[in-house]
Amino acid sequence: MRWRxxxxxxxxxxxxxxxxxxxxxxxxxxxxxxxxxxxxxxEVYSQDCAHVDIISPQAFEGIGPVLKGILG
Numbered sequence: 001m002r003w004r005x006x007x008x009x010x011x012x013x014x015x016x017x018x019x020x021x022x023x024x025x026x027x028x029x030x031x032x033x034x035x036x037x038x039x040x041x042x043e044v045y046s047q048d049c050a051h052v053d054i055i056s057p058q059a060f061e062g063i064g065p066v067l068k069g070i071l072g
Contacts, residue, residue, distance in 0.1 A: 013040075014038065014039050016041070017039070017040065018039040019042075020043070021044075021047055021063055022046050023049050023051040025051075026050045032044065045066055
């Protein structure tokens with residue numbers, strides 16, 4: 001069921017700027033290419049971790065200050 005939802009979902013393009021944190025150890029594709037159809041501009045912040053670790057305390061040591069700067 002979950003896969004059917006993913007393959008039948010239709011998202012509208014967001015013409016603004018999006019921020020993406022990328023887990024470099026498990027990255028499989030170029031985020032700019034993958035997200036180009038969906039966002040007007042993509043700001044990518046690479047993280048030296050696997051996808052499963054992107055929400056770990058160690059990853060947030062780098063992500064936290066970036067989010068603070070973005071959100072003000």
